[in-house]
Amino acid sequence: MRLRYNFRLYPDAPQREMLAKTFGCARVVWNDALAARKAARQAGLPFIGDAEIQRLVLTAAKKTPGRAWLTEVSSVVLQQSVRDLNTAYRNFFDSVRGRRRGPRMGLPRFKSRHEHRQTARFNSNAFSLTAQGRLYLAKVGEVEVRWSRALPAAPSSVTVVKDAAGRYFCSFVVMVADGGEVLPEVDTETGIDLGLTHYATFSTGDKVTNPKWLRRREKKLARLQRSLSGKEEGSKNRDKARVQLARQHAKVADARRDFLHKTTTSIILENQGTHIETLSVRGLARGRNARSVNDASWGAFLALLEGKAARYGRMLVKIGGWYPSSQLCPCCGWKVGKLALQVREWDCRRCGEHHDRDVAAAINILLEGQRILRTTRITVAAGLAGHGENDCGGQVRPGEATPTLAPPGIYGAQAA
Ligand SMILES: [Zn+2]
Numbered sequence: 001m002r003l004r005y006n007f008r009l010y011p012d013a014p015q016r017e018m019l020a021k022t023f024g025c026a027r028v029v030w031n032d033a034l035a036a037r038k039a040a041r042q043a044g045l046p047f048i049g050d051a052e053i054q055r056l057v058l059t060a061a062k063k064t065p066g067r068a069w070l071t072e073v074s075s076v077v078l079q080q081s082v083r084d085l086n087t088a089y090r091n092f093f094d095s096v097r098g099r100r101r102g103p104r105m106g107l108p109r110f111k112s113r114h115e116h117r118q119t120a121r122f123n124s125n126a127f128s129l130t131a132q133g134r135l136y137l138a139k140v141g142e143v144e145v146r147w148s149r150a151l152p153a154a155p156s157s158v159t160v161v162k163d164a165a166g167r168y169f170c171s172f173v174v175m176v177a178d179g180g181e182v183l184p185e186v187d188t189e190t191g192i193d194l195g196l197t198h199y200a201t202f203s204t205g206d207k208v209t210n211p212k213w214l215r216r217r218e219k220k221l222a223r224l225q226r227s228l229s230g231k232e233e234g235s236k237n238r239d240k241a242r243v244q245l246a247r248q249h250a251k252v253a254d255a256r257r258d259f260l261h262k263t264t265t266s267i268i269l270e271n272q273g274t275h276i277e278t279l280s281v282r283g284l285a286r287g288r289n290a291r292s293v294n295d296a297s298w299g300a301f302l303a304l305l306e307g308k309a310a311r312y313g314r315m316l317v318k319i320g321g322w323y324p325s326s327q328l329c330p331c332c333g334w335k336v337g338k339l340a341l342q343v344r345e346w347d348c349r350r351c352g353e354h355h356d357r358d359v360a361a362a363i364n365i366l367l368e369g370q371r372i373l374r375t376t377r378i379t380v381a382a383g384l385a386g387h388g389e390n391d392c393g394g395q396v397r398p399g400e401a402t403p404t405l406a407p408p409g410i411y412g413a414q415a416a
Contacts, residue, residue, distance in 0.1 A: 001175070001176050001177075001310065001311065002173055002174070002175060002176075003152070003173075003174050003175075003176050003311075004171055004172065004173060004174075005149070005151055005155070005171070005172045005174060006169055006170070006171045006172075007145050007146055007147060007148060007169065007170055007172075008145070008146040008148075008167065008168070008169055009135065009143050009144070009145055009146075009160065009168035009169055009170050010143070010144040010145075010146070010168065011140070011143045011144070011168055012144075014141075015140050015141055015143055016168075018073070018139060018140045018141070019120070019137075019140055019160060019162065019168070021072060021073050022073045022074065022077055022120045022139070022140065022160075023118040023119070023120050023162065024113075025069070025070050025072070025073045025077075025078060026073075026077055026078060026080075026081040026119075026120045026121075027081075027111045027113070027118070028067075028070070029057050029058065029061075029070065029078045029081045029082060030081045030082070030084070030085050030111055031110050031111060032056075032057040032061065032067075033053050033056070033057045033082050033085050034085060034108055034109075034110060035110075036048060036053060036056055036057065037053065037089075050082075050083075050086050053082060053085075053086070054079065054082050057082060058070070058075070058078055058079065058082065072139075073139055074122070074126050074137075074138035074139045074140075076122065076123060076125045076126035076138060077120050077121065077122055077126055077138065080121045080122070080123050080126075080157075081120070081121070084121060085108055088105075088108035089107075089108060091105045092105045092106065092107050092108065116163070116164035116242070116246065117161065117162070117163050117164055118161070118162045119159055119160065119161050119162075120159070120160050121157055121158070121159045121160075122137055122138065122157065122158050122159075122160065123156070123157045124155075124156055124157065125138075126138040127157075127158050130142055133145065133147060135158070135170055137158075137160065143170075145170065151172060151174055152174060152176055153174050153175065153176060154174075155172035155173055155174050156173050156174070156175060157172070157173045158170050158171065158172050158173075159171045159173075163246070163250060164242075164243075164246035164249070164250070165243060165246040165247040165249075165250040166243055166246075167250070176311075181311055181312055181313075182312060182313030183269065183312045183313060183314070185272055186270070186271065186272050187272060188270060188271050188272060189271055189272060189273035189274070189275070189366065189369075189370070190202050190203055190204065190267070190270075190271045190273070190274055190275065190362075190366065191203035191275045191276070191362040191363055191364070191365035191366025191367070191369060192267070192274065192275065192276045192277075192362055192365065193277070193325065193326075193358050193359075193361040193362040193365060194276070194277065194279060194296075194298050194301070195210075195358055196210060196289060196292050196293070196296065197210065197344075197358070198210060198358055199211065199263075199296065200263065201356075201358035201359055201361070201362045202359075202362055203359070203362040203363045203365070203366040205356070205359050207358070208263060210296065211255065211256075211259055212292070212295060213252045213255050213256045213259075213295060214252055214291065214295040215292070215295065217248060217251070217252055220248060221245070221248050221249070221252075224241065224244055224245040224248055225245060227241050227244075227245075228241040228242055228244075228245050256295075256297060260297060260300055260301055260304055261304065263301070264301060264304040264305045264308055265308060267305065268305065268308040268309055268312055268314050269312070271314065272314060272315060273314070273315040273316075273317065273369070273373075274305060274309065274314065274315070274316050274317070275317045275319065275365050275366050275368070275369025275370070276302065276305065276316070276317070276318060276319065276365065276369075277318075277319050277320075277321060277323065277325055277365055278302065278318045278319065278320060278321055279298055279321055302318075306318075317369035317372060317373060319365055319368050319369055319372065323364075323365075323368055325361040325362075325364040325365050325368070326339065326357060326358075326360070326361040326364075327339070328360075328364050329348040329350065329351060329353060329355065329360070330355070330360050330363040330364050330367060331348060331351050331353045332348060332350050332351040332353070334348055334349065334350040334351065336348070336349075339357065343357060344356065344357050344358075345357060346360075
């Protein structure tokens with residue numbers, strides 16, 4: 001499995017200058033290759049192959065006065081830029097032919113000089129880690145890194161990023177064997193209800209408040225945005241205002257990322273099985289609460305849970321969004337029907353039980369997940385390779401062994 005490790009970089013002034021050149025050249029090479037292929041397509045010529053495009057935009061281009069400066073930066077980085085474009089094309093073709101899962105991929109696009117996030121990828125021939133803990137980058141030199149944790153293995157590539165706030169990062173790709181970090185089994189399971197009032201509500205009754213990262217900084221962001229639009233185009237002051245605004249947005253993103261990582265890690269560590277509803281985030285993100293839904297980043301939350309479950313040998317059961325988790329009594333299965341959003345608590349008219357809306361939903365999700373597991377023909381192959389589909393369209397990712405299920409009597413409830 002591929003894992004990413006990000007660290008802050010502190011290049012000095014000459015290194016920053018060299019990085020700026022590297023970003024620029026990598027972008028030009030990408031754009032030249034893309035333009036050549038587009039031109040060939042418009043002229044009705046066949047698709048330019050990987051070797052030919054490399055010769056065209058690198059070897060041949062370097063001999064022309066217009067592109068001679070490409071020799072100033074690492075050629076390995078430029079080759080990588082062309083390879084990344086080839087991969088983008090392949091992903092696009094696979095997507096069109098239905099050979100690639102996930103959302104439809106578009107054609108690769110031109111990179112603009114005005115993009116405020118710039119990147120360059122160095123493969124193993126173009127970087128190394130020095131004994132002093134610095135990152136050596138070809139033609140740039142040894143750059144200072146703030147190591148916040150150790151790398152589990154030697155990285156296969158590193159992407160250097162300069163973000164809109166002017167900060168530098170390095171992002172290492174490290175290959176780790178699947179199941180290499182499987183944790184000892186615990187006997188707890190949890191159901192999670194995601195929401196806007198509380199970010200997450202657990203079947204145990206625990207709740208995590210919604211940090212509302214964007215909402216909390218809304219006023220400041222609006223003020224910076226106004227200040228930016230008041231500045232004259234192309235002026236030094238406008239540049240300053242742009243960086244200030246980008247810094248605030250970066251703070252929001254950092255706080256969000258930090259929360260998502262901490263929360264998902266503790267869920268996966270504490271529970272052998274996690275049951276969660278897959279919300280149609282795309283649908284919700286178009287609705288009335290679009291801003292809040294985007295801010296909550298449930299998609300990223302689910303993706304992190306999934307990744308960590310696989311990595312640590314835990315079970316994650318995803319329940320389709322069709323399941324009426326907030327409309328059932330978890331004790332007796334009575335269907336209360338759709339509740340208005342402001343209704344936070346309710347009483348079951350059949351068994352008389354008093355429910356907190358979100359906790360009841362979380363318990364229902366737990367029960368439904370356990371039901372799916374019981375009725376699913378889980379094909380648990382050796383190790384972590386097991387993977388089963390169930391009749392409800394949910395996905396089951398079994399852990400190392402056959403899942404041990406908690407009895408369906410938790411919280412005095414009976415399976416509906
Ligand atoms: Zn009831």
